[in-house]
Amino acid sequence: MFYTIMIWYLDTKSVYLAFCFSALVLIFYVAANIRIFKEIQSVYLKYRKIAAVLAIAVGLSQATVNLNESFSALNNKTKADAASIKGTAAQFKPLTRRNIFRLISWNVQTFGGNIAPARERAYGQLLDHMFSRSRSSKVLALQEIANDEGRDIFAENLPGGSDRWNPSFQNTNDAQDNGFFTQHQVQVDCEQFMYAKIGEDGRWRSDPDRIRHPVRVSHMKVGNFDFTLINLHLTFAKGDANASLREFNQVLAWLTNYFTDPNSDPDVIITGDFNLNSATLHAALQQWPQFRYNFDENGQPVATPTTMVTLVSEPTSRSRGVPKNNYDHFIMTADTYLEEYVPGSAGAMNPGLLQSIEEENEVYVSDHLPISSGFFTSGKGNDDRLIQPDYSQMQASAACTPKAVFASASAAPNPSLP
Ligand SMILES: [Ca+2]
Numbered sequence: 001m002f003y004t005i006m007i008w009y010l011d012t013k014s015v016y017l018a019f020c021f022s023a024l025v026l027i028f029y030v031a032a033n034i035r036i037f038k039e040i041q042s043v044y045l046k047y048r049k050i051a052a053v054l055a056i057a058v059g060l061s062q063a064t065v066n067l068n069e070s071f072s073a074l075n076n077k078t079k080a081d082a083a084s085i086k087g088t089a090a091q092f093k094p095l096t097r098r099n100i101f102r103l104i105s106w107n108v109q110t111f112g113g114n115i116a117p118a119r120e121r122a123y124g125q126l127l128d129h130m131f132s133r134s135r136s137s138k139v140l141a142l143q144e145i146a147n148d149e150g151r152d153i154f155a156e157n158l159p160g161g162s163d164r165w166n167p168s169f170q171n172t173n174d175a176q177d178n179g180f181f182t183q184h185q186v187q188v189d190c191e192q193f194m195y196a197k198i199g200e201d202g203r204w205r206s207d208p209d210r211i212r213h214p215v216r217v218s219h220m221k222v223g224n225f226d227f228t229l230i231n232l233h234l235t236f237a238k239g240d241a242n243a244s245l246r247e248f249n250q251v252l253a254w255l256t257n258y259f260t261d262p263n264s265d266p267d268v269i270i271t272g273d274f275n276l277n278s279a280t281l282h283a284a285l286q287q288w289p290q291f292r293y294n295f296d297e298n299g300q301p302v303a304t305p306t307t308m309v310t311l312v313s314e315p316t317s318r319s320r321g322v323p324k325n326n327y328d329h330f331i332m333t334a335d336t337y338l339e340e341y342v343p344g345s346a347g348a349m350n351p352g353l354l355q356s357i358e359e360e361n362e363v364y365v366s367d368h369l370p371i372s373s374g375f376f377t378s379g380k381g382n383d384d385r386l387i388q389p390d391y392s393q394m395q396a397s398a399a400c401t402p403k404a405v406f407a408s409a410s411a412a413p414n415p416s417l418p
């Protein structure tokens with residue numbers, strides 16, 4: 001009897017003890033997992049940020065030919081064509097260290113005098129990452145600077161402050177103006193509008209019949225590389241691509257006029273927010289004999305110095321923070337692409353850095369990613385010839401031709417989507 005009671009007692013007690021023990025184990029397990037989960041989360045967030053910072057540091061800081069591989073090159077069509085052009089990337093032999101400079105283009109989304117402090121701070125942090133680790137980024141082409149106040153606030157947030165930078169900006173009646181910032185070692189020979197006029201009140205006015213947001217044109221020199229830089233923002237027109245295309249053809253009409261001067265610099269770079277993808281721009285360029293690829297008897301593309309190559313084919317404009325449309329580009333003449341352009345260097349910024357800075361500041365910075373492209377400034381170009389300026393010091397002030405025109409330039413070809 002005692003034995004039976006003892007077994008019952010022990011069984012009951014062991015079940016009870018087992019239950020208590022299991023409950024304790026469960027409580028410790030849940031508590032530990034909450035802590036572990038939080039640690040995993042914080043480690044993940046930390047490393048994601050480091051990865052993003054590293055990605056941009058690699059992308060923008062290397063003053064060598066070993067540039068960020070994530071910077072994609074041509075769109076497939078253009079790539080196939082361009083790769084066949086003799087003297088291009090396939091034959092390019094990288095040297096150990098080369099002088100290059102980076103050009104950055106960025107639509108900063110109506111940056112004006114009334115910008116919120118948190119958003120301004122986020123811009124400052126992003127610009128620090130883009131520039132302070134890199135002495136090679138020397139020219140910043142901006143779209144959607146609203147006015148002079150916007151220019152001044154943006155300049156204050158540039159790495160090293162506004163003292164290290166020269167602005168090239170003139171306010172117009174348009175709310176989304178284009179402008180440049182250049183570091184002091186960049187020689188700016190001239191800076192002007194493409195289509196605009198001074199009103200009777202002495203203020204610049206846009207020419208919306210041609211281009212809504214006045215295009216900025218400049219001739220610059222970095223090292224031995226001189227070039228004409230065109231900074232544009234084609235109209236969005238509620239997504240009407242034909243309206244953007246009409247404006248693009250106005251730019252090409254201006255360039256046609258530019259190239260009628262035999263002394264014009266053959267190195268032309270067009271950058272900015274086109275509101276058109278690279279395939280559409282490539283197709284539009286093929287309608288202009290002086291800008292398209294020609295083909296030899298074997299059907300191989302042959303570049304003339306003014307053949308235009310369209311770069312950056314990944315999404316650059318953001319929808320709710322997610323890169324969506326391929327709107328921002330570098331378009332350059334073959335004289336630049338085959339000589340000074342660093343093969344494979346053009347592309348969009350890794351979106352992770354922008355996202356992490358936005359999360360940190362709890363603010364939305366811009367609906368566009370910055371894009372970037374590298375250029376050799378000395379030594380031998382891709383074509384094995386020494387890089388030399390096309391303009392002498394004496395001529396440089398005359399390098400920007402033709403001057404800004406308003407409603408009197410020659411008509412563009414009838415534009416339509418291919
Ligand atoms: Ca304005």
Ligand SMILES: [Ca+2]
Pocket residue numbers: 225226227265266267388389390391
């Ligand atoms: Ca040149």
Ligand SMILES: [Ca+2]
Pocket residue numbers: 266267335336339340
């Ligand atoms: Ca050249």
